[in-house]
Amino acid sequence: MGKLKSFTINFGPQHPAAHGVLRLILELDGEVVVRADPHVGLLHRGTEKLLEERNLLQGLPYFDRLDYVSIIAYEHVYSAGVENLLNLEVTISAQWTRVLFLELTRLLNHLMAITTHALDVGALTPFLWGFEEREKLIEFYERASGARIHAAYIRPGGVATPVDQTTLQDVAVFLAQFPARLNEIEEMLTNNRIWRQRLVDVGVVTLDQALSWGFTGPMLRGSSWGWDLRVAAPYETYSQINFGIPVGLHGDCFDRYLVRVEEIRQSCLIAATAVDYLTGVGSITPTEEINPNLQIEDLIAHFKKFTTGKVIPPRLWVYTAAEAPKGEFGVYFAAHGAKPWRAHLRAPGFVHLSALDGMAVDHIIADVVTLIGTQDIVFGEIDR
Amino acid sequence: MELARLYPGWTVGILYSPQPGGVVTHPTEVLTTLRGSMLHEGWLTDLWGTDYPGQSRRTQLGWLLWLYSRGQRCLLWTAVGPNQAVPTGIHLFPAAAWFEREVWEIFGTTFVGHPDLRRLLTDYGFEGQPLRKDFPVGGHLEVRFSERNKRVITRGVQFTQEFRSFDFVSPWEN
Numbered sequence: 001m002g003k004l005k006s007f008t009i010n011f012g013p014q015h016p017a018a019h020g021v022l023r024l025i026l027e028l029d030g031e032v033v034v035r036a037d038p039h040v041g042l043l044h045r046g047t048e049k050l051l052e053e054r055n056l057l058q059g060l061p062y063f064d065r066l067d068y069v070s071i072i073a074y075e076h077v078y079s080a081g082v083e084n085l086l087n088l089e090v091t092i093s094a095q096w097t098r099v100l101f102l103e104l105t106r107l108l109n110h111l112m113a114i115t116t117h118a119l120d121v122g123a124l125t126p127f128l129w130g131f132e133e134r135e136k137l138i139e140f141y142e143r144a145s146g147a148r149i150h151a152a153y154i155r156p157g158g159v160a161t162p163v164d165q166t167t168l169q170d171v172a173v174f175l176a177q178f179p180a181r182l183n184e185i186e187e188m189l190t191n192n193r194i195w196r197q198r199l200v201d202v203g204v205v206t207l208d209q210a211l212s213w214g215f216t217g218p219m220l221r222g223s224s225w226g227w228d229l230r231v232a233a234p235y236e237t238y239s240q241i242n243f244g245i246p247v248g249l250h251g252d253c254f255d256r257y258l259v260r261v262e263e264i265r266q267s268c269l270i271a272a273t274a275v276d277y278l279t280g281v282g283s284i285t286p287t288e289e290i291n292p293n294l295q296i297e298d299l300i301a302h303f304k305k306f307t308t309g310k311v312i313p314p315r316l317w318v319y320t321a322a323e324a325p326k327g328e329f330g331v332y333f334a335a336h337g338a339k340p341w342r343a344h345l346r347a348p349g350f351v352h353l354s355a356l357d358g359m360a361v362d363h364i365i366a367d368v369v370t371l372i373g374t375q376d377i378v379f380g381e382i383d384r
Numbered sequence: 385m386e387l388a389r390l391y392p393g394w395t396v397g398i399l400y401s402p403q404p405g406g407v408v409t410h411p412t413e414v415l416t417t418l419r420g421s422m423l424h425e426g427w428l429t430d431l432w433g434t435d436y437p438g439q440s441r442r443t444q445l446g447w448l449l450w451l452y453s454r455g456q457r458c459l460l461w462t463a464v465g466p467n468q469a470v471p472t473g474i475h476l477f478p479a480a481a482w483f484e485r486e487v488w489e490i491f492g493t494t495f496v497g498h499p500d501l502r503r504l505l506t507d508y509g510f511e512g513q514p515l516r517k518d519f520p521v522g523g524h525l526e527v528r529f530s531e532r533n534k535r536v537i538t539r540g541v542q543f544t545q546e547f548r549s550f551d552f553v554s555p556w557e558n
Binding site: 040041044046048049050052053211212213214216304307308309311319328330332334337338341342344346350351353354355358383384 | 427428429430432434435446448457459477478479481482503504505506507514515519521549550551552553554
């Protein structure tokens, strides 16, 4: 028998399991991965550089485009960062509206993560079911903000417009129906023999490894450390809500899948709490809108607000982080006049992908697909 | 914003606070401080640079550490000049590998001992440090398909409209 020759292959950037634009160079020994070298940056748009040229209101929509799967979670971190910088207070009802949409966003993200992971591994049906539910969630985005995907809904200081009561009632109906849909997806996957064969004991990450690789979010919780910024450093109204943080036991891909499923269930509970609060409030009167075209002074004030923006004293810096569905997403601002001197984004996917080499070693090439799926990679945030 | 003025004296130590506190250290002391944070079960969350041109140490670096047994964060600052290098923290924190690659790529700060300093986010063969303040937002080169040569070519950027950055802040205020 001839000796197996090790060779190098390109995985992506057009591979459907590369979740967009990952060029992964795999050094193989037979079918076993010796080294995985991700080449990223194919979606690099220079967001950090662009933010230095925008004032604090103008920078917001770029955050929708970072992780285009969990849109509102990212603009929330930006808004929270600006609020920290300026010491802004957010009204309680706006905070509850934020919590509602943050958790709906978590559903959006985890539905995508689980079902595309299943798709990569070979199960098409959960993907179709999950996307039907995502479509309903996207409709809530649309009803609240007017945009299906790039909502720009959470703004510095609050939310763009309060949600109306009929939308809240429809969200409540959705939240009542959705767990049954999730059960169906689980019936397809959790005890599915193929799904288990592909996930159980694949990509085991020990707690030490997870910490030293800088993992956060479900990737860390899958390795049995219940670290969640919603509890560890509560923001908005999370401190008033009771919810559980699921953790895995073995740190393999299957545990991370179970963690995400349970997080969906917990998110439904949190969202239901927020809906309860918001429907109990009755009509939330928005701050009185100024028609900028009535008075010249209003027009000037409106113009100044959107062109000059708020001038921040220099030497101020702030790092604000929140629990995005993928992990800790943080924004660092160094202030300088009306525009940030430097805006740095700490993307969870970037950190997770940097550990792919460590995770993929000694796995066979088919497992690499599972690993990319379990990392819940989205290139908008990694490439920035 | 001068770092030394902001944080008088180069001190080594760790500041604990629920919000990121700041510690300033000399570039050569970075490893010592990072190692010190490990005694408190610190792990690296983030590393970034900021450019302050016109200063002798123009690149300010920030390491964000998470002291997970305390559930606290700590921020380590240092500043380096254009020809200065920083020792790599990759042996302490494997997560530093890509952070350092990114800082090296966009600010040009070398991390001594890093085994794999390659470009990460920018294109193959990209030149320049894009997040330095003297790098234009529009860049220098653009890539396009040339109908005449029937291949992808690189040429200098051409804008139909010049890039304009308005400064609306009134010079009479403050």
